[in-house]
Amino acid sequence: MNQLLNKISLTLSQSHIDSPRLEARRILSFICHQSEDEVALLDRELSAEETQKLNEIIRQRQAHKPLDKILGTKGFYKYDFIVSEDVLSPRPDTEILVEEAIRLLTSDKAQKIIDFGTGSGCILLSLLAENKLWQGQGVDISPKALDIAKQNAALLDVEQQVRWINKGWFDADLGLALDSPVDMIVSNPPYIPSQDIQSLDEEVKNYDPMLALDGGEDGLHHYRQIAKVSSPLLKEGGYILLEVGIYQAQEVAEIFCQAGFNLVKIVSDLGQIARCVILKK
Numbered sequence: 464m465n466q467l468l469n470k471i472s473l474t475l476s477q478s479h480i481d482s483p484r485l486e487a488r489r490i491l492s493f494i495c496h497q498s499e500d501e502v503a504l505l506d507r508e509l510s511a512e513e514t515q516k517l518n519e520i521i522r523q524r525q526a527h528k529p530l531d532k533i534l535g536t537k538g539f540y541k542y543d544f545i546v547s548e549d550v551l552s553p554r555p556d557t558e559i560l561v562e563e564a565i566r567l568l569t570s571d572k573a574q575k576i577i578d579f580g581t582g583s584g585c586i587l588l589s590l591l592a593e594n595k596l597w598q599g600q601g602v603d604i605s606p607k608a609l610d611i612a613k614q615n616a617a618l619l620d621v622e623q624q625v626r627w628i629n630k631g632w633f634d635a636d637l638g639l640a641l642d643s644p645v646d647m648i649v650s651n652p653p654y655i656p657s658q659d660i661q662s663l664d665e666e667v668k669n670y671d672p673m674l675a676l677d678g679g680e681d682g683l684h685h686y687r688q689i690a691k692v693s694s695p696l697l698k699e700g701g702y703i704l705l706e707v708g709i710y711q712a713q714e715v716a717e718i719f720c721q722a723g724f725n726l727v728k729i730v731s732d733l734g735q736i737a738r739c740v741i742l743k744k
């Protein structure tokens with residue numbers, strides 16, 4: 464099996480795939496239904512069916528379809544989330560927002576949370592899985608994204624703690640659909656400036672939904688609207704946590720301060736990029 468791992472890894476690296484060894488282990492683990500550590504030690508030939516699956520996965524990967532979109536899951540925070548071409552694949556950078564939110568929520572009290580642009584549900588569901596007292600409302604304009612989020616809620620066993628709202632933040636009746644005021648709003652809205660979309664990696668622009676990426680002319684279009692609608696939905700003293708793109712933190716903080724929020728802090732990701740803006744009402 465080690466030979467097989469080497470062979471897959473070599474094929475992937477020849478197709479200019481980053482981290483070919485890690486991906487080879489993940490692919491074999493998926494095919495053999497065993498952990499990545501176990502497949503590194505496995506000592507048997509693949510069956511005809513497994514070989515066929517392997518070839519199909521490698522073919523798609525060589526065409527630069529992201530591995531998580533091929534295998535249908537992506538690890539985020541403490542869990543594996545179902546993903547498809549209808550949702551943004553959760554990014555490690557977003558885990559900071561989850562960690563900060565957990566620190567700010569009260570652990571021994573019921574807490575209500577709204578997630579604007581929930582997508583796969585990775586942020587909201589990670590929070591709800593942390594504490595059975597917390598309840599969430601996941602808002603997304605995409606019904607297909609909400610279908611995936613629902614599946615993930617079942618997977619994490621938090622279905623009883625969540626409601627899904629298929630509306631957009633530009634919808635005039637959004638407030639009526641939401642149970643408010645809440646203790647916290649979290650959001651990772653689309654923030655890529657429209658003119659930058661074409662220069663994104665193939666794996667992002669061809670396989671993540673455009674609806675999850677396009678932030679309008681300056682990338683800040685959705686933040687302006689979220690700032691407008693959030694204040695009446697949040698309790699006095701409640702927090703809003705926003706993921707932002709590179710160089711956007713200060714401008715996003717200003718947009719929300721102008722809407723009446725107070726800046727608490729800006730948190731950087733592992734790459735030292737200001738990534739999460741935290742404000743208080």
Ligand SMILES: C[S@@+](CC[C@H](N)C(=O)[O-])C[C@H]1O[C@@H](n2cnc3c(N)ncnc32)[C@H](O)[C@@H]1O
Binds near residue numbers: 584605
């Ligand atoms: C960047 S993705 C974030 C997904 C997920 N929360 C995460 O962090 O991985 C943004 C999400 O916002 C949704 N969205 C885009 N425009 C919207 C709008 N006007 N109203 C509500 N949701 C919207 C998209 O469908 C997408 O699921």
